[in-house]
Amino acid sequence: MMRRDPVKKDFAVIGLGRFGGSICRTLSEQGKEVLAIDKSEERVNEFSMIASHAIVGDATDETVLKGIGIRNFDHVVVAIGEDIQSSILATLILKELGVRHLTVKAQNDYHEKVLRKIGADEVVHPERDMGIRIANKMTSNNVLDYLELSDQYSIIEFIANENMGKHTLLELDIRRKYGITIVAIKRDKEIIVSPQAKENIHKGDVLIAIGDVDNLEKFKRKVVE
Template identity: 70%
Template structure:
């Protein structure tokens, strides 16, 4: 069965989520106070509604508690974001993801019951910064404050070496969970798998260990 999503706030972040979910074939209700934004997504979302999410009657009338997942993507109005999240929680919404504008906002959202809190600007900034400072890093996904999954392109320094030759886990404390090689993806590669130049290594580990691997093995 298709999951049903509601996206509240159709700015850059909420609009992007709404568009992507719709492209993936999900049922999406798009909600915003701004009629122009709602009109923009009327042909993208399954339903597009002009409404004030801080009004409990409006959310009740939309049957918001019946959605599998509600995303609170309200832009720069922290008060509206918090109030909307409280109302959603009180109405019994199963899964709430909320956008935080800063660390204080995140703490409040977690305290009032948001199931997931995201910092799109901060997280994207970290990914871009990591990509800029290293020629090897293609993508970066933060798992926690100290651990990440990173896509690293293999260069000539490790070309022709097997995973066991490099002894990556013992030397650096990181794990290669997959290797992308042209159109092939090798999941959980064996220790005798030979790494080729331009292979994309998907590694997981502590940020300090990943950085050490980049500097010592690849530069």
Template identity: 60%
Template sequence: MKKLYAVIGLGRFGGSICKELSKEGKEVLAIDMDEDKVNEYKEIATHAVIADSTDELALKELGFRNIDHVIVAIGDNIHASILTTLILGEFGVRKITVKAQNNYHEKILEKIGADEVVHPERDMGRRIAHSIISSNVLDYLELSDEYSVVEIKAGEKLSDKTLIELDIRKKFGCNVVAIKRGKDINVSPMPNEQIIMNDILIIIGSDKDISRFQKALVNEED
């Protein structure tokens, strides 16, 4: 079954995650109390709804018990962020990622059941969205609006194959610029280099090409 995602709070941070997940073809429920923000995302998310995330009944009616991963990106209202996280935990949501305002807020979120706590000033929305989609994406660095460098951990689809067999450059337009194996790093690996499970591939390319590569050889099945 396809994974279901929800983004609570459609400010700059939550909005960027919502856009990126939607662009990657994921089913996303977007909610906010601001009608204008919800209207802005009606054509982007699978569903965009005006709702109060601290209202347990409202979340239940929206089917949050069936959501696989919820990103709580509420703005400055720390109380709402904490209460929402508590409700989601009681619902048994499989994974809860929450935006923290400060270190104190982070400590509380970790104690009440947040699986991952992020700081927007430290972590870009796009980078987090890619780590949400696949646990094999370890880092995502934007070089420009269209080009990025990504660190990807080799899974079953990549392991025991050589670079020439995978033909990543020809098929996807991306370049493997280095392979990290433990403490060793192989810069500009040869075409006959064989990839081993859990190798770290450093790949450079356009966002579109990297996305195609991820979908074909990296992302877990939804």
């Protein structure tokens, strides 16, 4: 069983494919303690110099998970690829073992429903979400990023065009007209959080807005583009 510093937040990533590997690498770069687990010895060897610990193991084997003390980790990510059955079984075992917080990659909506029913704290669709972000960036030159928070709400990051420039937020009246909220403005190296109604918008400002998906789409069509 691995020794754990009670002050530091420890992570375990199960499945070292493109998604799981990216999470493992990023957490490690941020100085986090990360245990990397995969059935493939080749993948484990690849991450042995990246993660704090990397082991070959089958996450559907309760004995293996108990042996590494998986319940002592603050956050476990199940990033198993195409094998939905293994993903579900691993999630079920991890919840029964008392893992504090569990994030699981889903392949489709049905997979997500099952994962939520058996106790996954967070379910992500990396391929679907990335597709949405890329599609929104492709359809407008002014859209820099698009992040889906839920089925109903999203965040959009866009460049203020000439029509928006030299107007205040109050004059643009975006919240009343479109039902969305400008939560931040990036101007050169400055970031204005929760801007006031009297704040002037400059052409080229990067605005970050949050709102209902339908309202954001309407705003994107009528104002941003």
